[in-house]
Amino acid sequence: MSATEIATRHFSAAIAEAEGAGLGTDSVCRALLSCVVTKYLEIRPVDDVQSELRFVADNCDPAMDFMFMRP
DSSP states (O other): OHHHHHHHHHHHHHHHHHHTTTOHHHHHHHHHHHHHHHHHHHHHHHHHHHHHHHHHHHHTTSSSSOOOOOO
């Protein structure tokens, strides 16, 4: 099983549990993101974590190619 498969399984379970508890998906996504950042900060320097988050933010539009991709 890959890391992506493990993460996807747990993410889906968290979303389902949040919806079952009457919580919005936005709140659980925000909480999970906070958990990820907290864990990253245990093993990576702040500027590296910020760079990782900027990369994700800059490339989150599914209609756009990644900056390093050519047409």
